[in-house]
Amino acid sequence: DQPVCKKKKLWEVVADKVNTKLRESGVMDITVKAYECDLKWRNMLATYRKNTDRARRLGVASVHWEFFKAMHDVLGKSREEIEAQRQAKLSGTRVGKAIASKRFTPILPTPPAAAAAITNRPPQDVLQLYMELQERKLNMWAQQKALEERKIEAINNLAQAISSLAQTSNPQT
Numbered sequence: 001d002q003p004v005c006k007k008k009k010l011w012e013v014v015a016d017k018v019n020t021k022l023r024e025s026g027v028m029d030i031t032v033k034a035y036e037c038d039l040k041w042r043n044m045l046a047t048y049r050k051n052t053d054r055a056r057r058l059g060v061a062s063v064h065w066e067f068f069k070a071m072h073d074v075l076g077k078s079r080e081e082i083e084a085q086r087q088a089k090l091s092g093t094r095v096g097k098a099i100a101s102k103r104f105t106p107i108l109p110t111p112p113a114a115a116a117a118i119t120n121r122p123p124q125d126v127l128q129l130y131m132e133l134q135e136r137k138l139n140m141w142a143q144q145k146a147l148e149e150r151k152i153e154a155i156n157n158l159a160q161a162i163s164s165l166a167q168t169s170n171p172q173t
Contacts, residue, residue, distance in 0.1 A: 011038045048075060057125055 011034035018032045048071040051063045 008034065044071065053125065
């Protein structure tokens, strides 16, 4: 809920809990560090956002990432749902009273179900599609270049073979 605050202590707690779970399951040779947990979360969040964009463009059925549903259950909530949840947790507490006047804007995408109703593609999606098209073109050009180089090599080999045959059948030249 607070994208600006430092989360070093949070990731240390997470790493401790992961390490405890690993020890309980008998894994002794792996130790997880706080920065690794943070990096893993950031990578999963990026993957979730990519899949959310894909779900918006192509429908939820096009997403095959095994953690999408679990992530979406947590991250796919609307601002109102998150605010209500936060208020319910904090109501009556001293911290709740202190921050009741503040509003936090989560950095969460809109859920795919609500986004599916949008028929126009946002400029970001168009840019992403354009970049994917350009990448495909570059790949095609690279493949075509490699094919042409193989053709030239085959022609040179054929020319050498013909030259070699001509020399063996006509040793006077």
